[in-house]
Amino acid sequence: MSVLEIKDLHVSVETDQGTKQILRGVDLSINEGEIHAIMGPNGSGKSTLAYTIAGHPKYHVESGSILLDGAQVLDMTVDERARAGLFLAMQYPVEIPGVTVTNFLRTAKTAIDGEAPAIRTWIKDVRESMTNLRMDKSFAERNVNEGFSGGEKKRNEILQLELLKPRFAVLDETDSGLDVDALKIVSEGVNRAKANTGLGVLLITHYTRILRYIKPDFVHVFVNGRVAEQGGSELADRLEDEGYDRYLAAPNVG
Amino acid sequence: MTAASAPAQTDKTSTPGALTTPGQHGIKEHSDGRFGFVPVQTRSDRFASVNVADFGEVTGREAVWKLSPVARFTDLTAGDLDGSAYEVQATDAPGVSVEWVDRADPRIGTAGTPEERASANAWTGFEKALAITITGEEAKEITLARADLGDASRAAHTIIEAKPFSQATVILANTGRARLTENVEIILGESANLTVVTLQEWEDTAVHLASHFGSVGRDARLKHIVISLGGSIVRVNPSVQLAGSGSDTELLGLYFADAGQHLEQQVYVNHVGPHSRSRVTYKGALQGQGARTVWVGDVLIGRTATGTDSYEQNRNLVLTEGTRADSVPNLEIETGDILGAGHASATGRFDDEQLFYLQARGIPEDEARRLVVRGFLSEIVQQVGSAALEERLQLAIEAELRGTEGQ
Numbered sequence: 001m002s003v004l005e006i007k008d009l010h011v012s013v014e015t016d017q018g019t020k021q022i023l024r025g026v027d028l029s030i031n032e033g034e035i036h037a038i039m040g041p042n043g044s045g046k047s048t049l050a051y052t053i054a055g056h057p058k059y060h061v062e063s064g065s066i067l068l069d070g071a072q073v074l075d076m077t078v079d080e081r082a083r084a085g086l087f088l089a090m091q092y093p094v095e096i097p098g099v100t101v102t103n104f105l106r107t108a109k110t111a112i113d114g115e116a117p118a119i120r121t122w123i124k125d126v127r128e129s130m131t132n133l134r135m136d137k138s139f140a141e142r143n144v145n146e147g148f149s150g151g152e153k154k155r156n157e158i159l160q161l162e163l164l165k166p167r168f169a170v171l172d173e174t175d176s177g178l179d180v181d182a183l184k185i186v187s188e189g190v191n192r193a194k195a196n197t198g199l200g201v202l203l204i205t206h207y208t209r210i211l212r213y214i215k216p217d218f219v220h221v222f223v224n225g226r227v228a229e230q231g232g233s234e235l236a237d238r239l240e241d242e243g244y245d246r247y248l249a250a251p252n253v254g
Numbered sequence: 255m256t257a258a259s260a261p262a263q264t265d266k267t268s269t270p271g272a273l274t275t276p277g278q279h280g281i282k283e284h285s286d287g288r289f290g291f292v293p294v295q296t297r298s299d300r301f302a303s304v305n306v307a308d309f310g311e312v313t314g315r316e317a318v319w320k321l322s323p324v325a326r327f328t329d330l331t332a333g334d335l336d337g338s339a340y341e342v343q344a345t346d347a348p349g350v351s352v353e354w355v356d357r358a359d360p361r362i363g364t365a366g367t368p369e370e371r372a373s374a375n376a377w378t379g380f381e382k383a384l385a386i387t388i389t390g391e392e393a394k395e396i397t398l399a400r401a402d403l404g405d406a407s408r409a410a411h412t413i414i415e416a417k418p419f420s421q422a423t424v425i426l427a428n429t430g431r432a433r434l435t436e437n438v439e440i441i442l443g444e445s446a447n448l449t450v451v452t453l454q455e456w457e458d459t460a461v462h463l464a465s466h467f468g469s470v471g472r473d474a475r476l477k478h479i480v481i482s483l484g485g486s487i488v489r490v491n492p493s494v495q496l497a498g499s500g501s502d503t504e505l506l507g508l509y510f511a512d513a514g515q516h517l518e519q520q521v522y523v524n525h526v527g528p529h530s531r532s533r534v535t536y537k538g539a540l541q542g543q544g545a546r547t548v549w550v551g552d553v554l555i556g557r558t559a560t561g562t563d564s565y566e567q568n569r570n571l572v573l574t575e576g577t578r579a580d581s582v583p584n585l586e587i588e589t590g591d592i593l594g595a596g597h598a599s600a601t602g603r604f605d606d607e608q609l610f611y612l613q614a615r616g617i618p619e620d621e622a623r624r625l626v627v628r629g630f631l632s633e634i635v636q637q638v639g640s641a642a643l644e645e646r647l648q649l650a651i652e653a654e655l656r657g658t659e660g661q
C-alpha cells in the first residue's frame with residue numbers, strides 16, 4: 001500500500017519585497033486509491049503546495065517533509081520525483097516549440113520506465129487514450145501545447161497521466177477553463193487512471209462542480225497556507241452553499 | 255477616422271523616401287550601435303569593388319567589420335593569398351557539370367561585387383573559379399566537399415549557375431582545416447529552382463570568411479541555407495538580389511556557437527523586381543564562455559520593387575552565461591506600394607519553465623535541455639529538404655549538445 005505523507009510543511013518564495021511565507025505548516029496523508037480534494041480561495045497556497053511536491057525550484061522549503069512510502073521526496077530532483085511515481089497536472093501547462101506530442105510522450109515514458117516502451121502496444125495505448133479523451137489524431141504531431149486551447153492543454157495533461165501511470169497525481173485546477181463536456185471527459189480520464197492503477201489523487205480546485213464527476217474521499221479546506229478544516233464529501237457541499245467567507249473572516253479577528 | 259491619426263495622413267506632398275527602420279520601427283531597442291551608420295547611406299549605395307587596393311586597411315571600426323574580431327584574420331584582409339585550385343570531391347548528378355574555369359569566364363562578376371576588403375582580396379587573388387552548371391528540369395542533388403584546405407591563407411571563387419527552368423539542390427560541405435576568404439556567385443535563370451546549402455563543420459582552428467552573391471531571375475526561386483557549427487571564426491554573408499519580376503528567395507540559417515567560437519552572418523536581400531518575395535529566418539544557439547554570434551539582416555525594397563512581400567527574423571537561444579549574441583534587423587523601404595514587410599528579432603535565455611515541465615515528466619535535465627534546443631533548431635533543419643542531410647544535421651546538433659555537456 002503506497003502512501004504520500006506531507007508533514008508540517010513550511011514554504012516561502014523570494015519576491016522583490018523579500019521572502020514571502022506561503023505555506024505555514026501543511027499536514028496531509030494520502031493513501032493509494034484515495035481522492036483528496038483541496039479547496040480554497042485564490043492565493044491561499046494551493047498551487048504552491050502542488051509545485052512544492054513536484055519540486056519547482058522557485059519554492060523554498062523552510063521546514064517539514066514530504067515522504068513517498070517513507071522516502072524523502074524533498075531530497076529528489078524534479079525528474080527523480082516523477083520517476084518515483086509523482087505527477088503534477090499543471091494549472092498552466094507550458095508550450096514546448098519544436099517538440100511533438102508523440103516525441104515528448106515517448107521520451108517521458110522511456111525515462112519513467114527506464115526502457116523504451118514496446119512500440120506496437122505503445123502506439124495502441126496512445127491512440128486509445130487519445131480517443132477516450134476525444135483528442136484528434138492530429139494532436140500527436142503537433143508541438144506540445146503550442147496553440148492548444150485551454151481545454152486541449154488540460155486534456156493533454158490527463159493524456160500524460162493515463163500513459164505515464166504515476167502512483168500519486170496532483171491535479172492543479174484541471175477543471176478550470178473546461179466546459180461541461182470537457183469536464184466530464186477529463187474526469188472520466190482521472191477515474192479510469194484510478195481504477196486501472198490504484199492512483200492516489202490530490203485534486204486542487206476552486207469550485208465544487210468537478211466533484212460531481214470525481215468523488216472525493218476527503219475534502220481539505222485550504223486557507224492562508226494551511227489546512228483550516230477537513231472532512232468528507234459533505235464538506236464540499238457546505239462550501240458550495242456558504243463559500244469561503246467563514247474561513248476568511250478568522251485571520252482578521254485573530 | 256480619429257483626430258490622432260490625421261497628421262500622418264496629411265503629409266501627401268512628400269514622395270516615399272528611404273525609410274530606415276530606427277525611427278520607423280523602434281528598432282533602437284535592439285542593443286547595437288550600428289544604427290549610427292544607417293541614415294548615412296542606403297544599403298545599395300555601399301562602396302563596391304573587385305579590387306582589393308580600392309579598400310582601405312581594415313580597422314574594425316567599419317560598419318561591416320565592427321562586430322568581427324578583425325585582428326585575428328589580417329592575413330585574409332591584407333595578406334597575399336593562395337588562389338590556386340584545391341581538392342574538392344563532387345558527387346555525380348545528371349545535368350550538372352563541375353569544372354575549374356579561368357578568370358575570363360563571362361559569368362564571373364554577374365551576381366555581385368565585393369563590399370568589403372576580405373571579399374575583394376579573394377576576388378583579386380583567385381586564379382581559377384570552380385563552376386557548377388545546372389541544367390534539366392528534374393530535381394537532383396549534388397554535394398561538393400572540401401575536406402582539408404590546409405593552413406595557408408587562401409582565396410577561392412565559386413560560380414553556381416542554374417539555367418532557366420532547371421532544378422537542383424547543391425550542398426557545399428566544409429570540414430577540416432582552413433584559412434579561407436572566398437566569393438560564391440549564385441546565378442538563377444528564369445524560373446530556375448535552386449537550393450544551396452553551405453555547411454560549415456570546420457576544425458576548431460579554422461577561419462572562414464565568405465560572401466555569397468545571389469542573382470534571382472524572373473519567377474525563379476532560391477533557397478539558401480547557411481549552417482555553421484564548426485570553426486574558430488566563421489562569417490558567411492549571403493547577399494541576394496531579387497532581380498526578376500516574381501522572383502523569390504528563402505534565406506535560412508542555423509548556427510551553434512560553443513565556447514570561444516565566433517559565428518557571423520550578414521544577410522542582405524535587395525528587392526528590385528516587382529512582386530518579388532523574401533523570407534529570412536536565422537536561428538542560433540550559444541553555449542559556453544565566449545561563444546559569440548552576429549546576425550545582421552538588411553532588407554532593401556527598392557523603388558521598382560512594387561507589390562513585394564518580405565519578412566525577416568532572427569532568434570537566438572542562450573544556453574549558458576558568458577555568451578554574446580548581436581541581432582540587428584534593418585528594413586529600408588523606398589516604395590509605398592508593398593504587400594508586406596516585417597521583421598522580428600529575439601534573444602532569450604533558456605526557458606526554465608519548459609525545463610521544469612519536461613523534468614516533471616521524468617525526463618532528466620540534460621536530456622530535457624537537448625529536447626528543447628533540438629526543437630528550437632529543428633524549424634530550420636526541417637526545411638533543408640534533403641532527408642539524408644536533415645538526418646546528418648540532427649546528429650551534428652546532438653554532437654554539439656553533447657560536446658559542451660558538464661561545462
Ligand SMILES: Nc1ncnc2c1ncn2[C@@H]1O[C@H](COP(=O)(O)OP(=O)(O)OP(=O)(O)O)[C@@H](O)[C@H]1O
Binds near residue numbers: 014048206
Ligand atoms: N513566485 C512568486 N512570487 C511572489 N508571490 C508568489 C509567488 N508564487 C506565489 N506567490 C504568492 O503566494 C500566494 C499563494 O499563491 P498560489 O499560487 O499558491 O495560490 P493558489 O491557492 O493556487 O491561488 P489560485 O486559486 O489563484 O490558483 C499568493 O499570494 C501569490 O501571489
Ligand SMILES: [Mg+2]
Binds near residue numbers: 047048091173
Ligand atoms: Mg493556483
